Amino acid sequence: MKKGSSLFAIFLVATVVICLGELLMAEAVTCSVTELASCAAAIISSEPPSSTCCAKLKEQKPCLCGYFKDPSLGPYIKSPNAKKVAKTCGVPTPKC
Incomplete structure (x- = not known):
């Protein structure tokens, strides 16, 4: 050869x-949005995300487009606070 x-x-x-x-x-x-329950407080109240939240967000990264497209989840996942949490955790917003 x-x-x-x-x-x-x-x-x-x-x-x-x-x-x-x-x-x-x-x-x-x-993919289970309940895995992101640890992020709820950070998304709702603008408090910094916990390390658990960031770990779960990184784990669920392959699922985010599905959550974005879901009519009942999309508004929460696309909210400014959710984007801020993702950015703080180092998870880029997916291009779906």
Whole structure:
């Protein structure tokens, strides 16, 4: 096998492994808005989010677009305070 072909094969395998790893991580998350209950006080009262809130928000990151699109959850998730909490926790607003 030529050196160029070997490098391409290694690159291809590495890319597939990385993509599968991200896919499996995304599938491992169970989307449940109740997981974000620890963020309620921060969203409602503008108090700083707890470390538990930030951890749960990061865990639920793959689910946020679904929450944004849900007519009953969207107004809460899209609120200025919710965006502030997400920013404080280092979770970017998803582009859905």
